[in-house]
Amino acid sequence: MTSPSGSTPSEAEAFLAVHPEIEAFDIVLTDANGVGRGKIIRRHELAALYENGRHLPISILGLDIVGEDVHETGLIWDQGDGDLRAWPIPGTLVPLHGTNPPRGQVLMSMYLLDSTPMTSDPRHALRRQVDAFAARGLHPAGAFELEFFLLDRERDADGRVQPARAVLDGRASGKTEVYSVDHLHGMEPLFSDIYKAAAEQGIPAETVISEYAPGQYELTLNYRADIMRAADDLTMLKRLVRMQARRHGVTACFMAKPIERYAGSGMHLHVSMLDEAGRNVFAEETEGTWKPALLHALGGLSHTMAESMLVFAPHANSWRRFVAQSYAPVAPTWGVNNRSVALRVPAGSVKARRIEHRPSGVDANPYLVAATVLAGIAKGMDEKLDAGPETTGNGYEETAAAAGSMPADWLSAIKAAETSAFLATALGQDMHRTFTAVKRAEYLRVARTVSELDYHLYLHEV
Structure with missing residues (x-):
């Protein structure tokens, strides 16, 4: 065959x-x-x-x-x-x-x-969007960032997860050692195996940093001219990180918010658009004089974000990540070199001009995230949508009046997704039905579960 x-x-x-x-x-x-x-x-x-x-x-x-x-x-x-x-x-x-x-x-x-x-296969949803851009003579390029926690196999005295001890010497740290190079040395044997595994699999894993929480790390991936391959990279990288962590006696955790008092883990998608000659259509002629293609892409992403949030935050735990001043966006805002917004235009070379899409948690499906982002960009470019004014300074102080507010919780996101004509087009009718049905079933599972929090709040009080 x-x-x-x-x-x-x-x-x-x-x-x-x-x-x-x-x-x-x-x-x-x-x-x-x-x-x-x-x-x-x-x-x-x-x-x-x-x-x-x-x-x-x-x-x-x-x-x-x-x-x-x-x-x-x-x-x-x-x-x-x-x-x-x-x-x-x-x-x-x-x-x-x-x-x-x-x-x-x-x-x-x-x-x-x-x-x-x-067409209920998530990878085909992304393929549809890539093919639609190819018909326009455009080719999406991109890369994902992978944030995650390394956790100890044992829970603490209160039954909560805790950051893993260094695999090198067993040293424990409860500090937010963001960007600490010395802290990374304690996980050097594990990251060495991760890099070896990535090289053997052709995954362009690059920089590792200690992120903004005890036990939290970030691995970046090199940019791909083919966003399909970028999504494959992320899928394969998560599998190998989980496998290598287990071999070193720790747990790689891809929950969006595993520890309530610390920052959650995102899966930022960097995306640009190349023409048939390989030129970046988002790149401006004069630095800072934004191309209409970039502004309209931002407009499409901001206008469709509210109804797309279930793709970017698909689980009950996902919604614990969205807290003001936690480096997770809480409104469909955009800005330049600003990490308090949902849609960031990073600083750097004009040739590398791109959009950093920041709402997704690391628990999201990269194929569906990329498909939804591309569909939003296409809508913005086709309809010449306005992203509204650039956010400068603290984006957490701004409202989302220009483009509609974000859903407040998981159930609101499910309802918005179920009725969204845009999301049905972005994912395809079959994938949309499958995804929203799965999310509705999971919501009902969580809603009927009696948790430890129920006992803590109500057992001796009501």
Whole structure:
């Protein structure tokens, strides 16, 4: 069969020849929540995977965060829980560093049995937007930033998570050691393995910093001319960070807000637009004299942000991150070289002019985030939307009157997303239905759960 993803058996053959030591492969399909689901296959099965794809149940794409069926997606019994065919994504067949016995990994994408895209697959949602820009003669480029916590395996005396001790010497620190280079030295063995793993997988992992909370770190990724590959980079980087952290005895945490008194973790997306000649259409002729394409892109993103927030903050915990003066945006504002806004135009070379989209938490699905951001940019450029005045100074003091206010909480975001014609267009009807149904089911799960906080507040008081 011919792979609709563009993968070829020769890729598998070449990989096996170079890596005779690898015994098995993780085949990974990314669901609406960004969770990797699939199988581990043996070495001798890899050739068949590239020749014929692999049957996987359609229900994989209709699961909630804990892996339970969400019947409202229409992907479970409405479809008889039948099999579709998953195919490898070209360029994602890679070794997994440090595994014993040695294993590899390949990302997968789902197709119908007639080889047309299965449109509840998040990666296809992004592909639709990329293809729509290609039809205009434009090509989105970008990179994600990855913020995360490294946590101790043991909870503290109150049952709360706590920052991991240094893997080098076991030293503990409860300080916000932001940008401390010496603090990074304590995690040097872990980050060394992360960089080795990233290099083996072709992931352009670059700078690491100690972020604005005890146990919080950030890894940056080099810019890609292909935003599809940028989203693949982030997906693969999260998997390898989690794996390498576990091997060093600590837990990599990608919750948006794991510790209530500290800053949460974002997943900022830097995005620009290249024409057919590779020129950046956001780059101004004279520095500071903004191009209409950039301003209209900012306008589209600000005007669609409220109804898109469920994509950027998809979980109950996501909404604990949005606190004033916490480096998480609370209104659809924009500014230049300003980290108090949602849409930042970073300082730097005119040639590298781009938008830093800051609302997303690290718990968001990078494919859906990128698809929604591109759709917002397209809407702004098509309709010549005005982003409003630039925010200077403290963006937390500004209101969102010009472009509509952000949802106040998770349920408000779910309701806004469910009724959003823009989001249905951005994600596609099937992905929109699947995603919002999953989020509604997860909300109901949380709403009916009796938590420790309930006992703390009410057990002896009412």
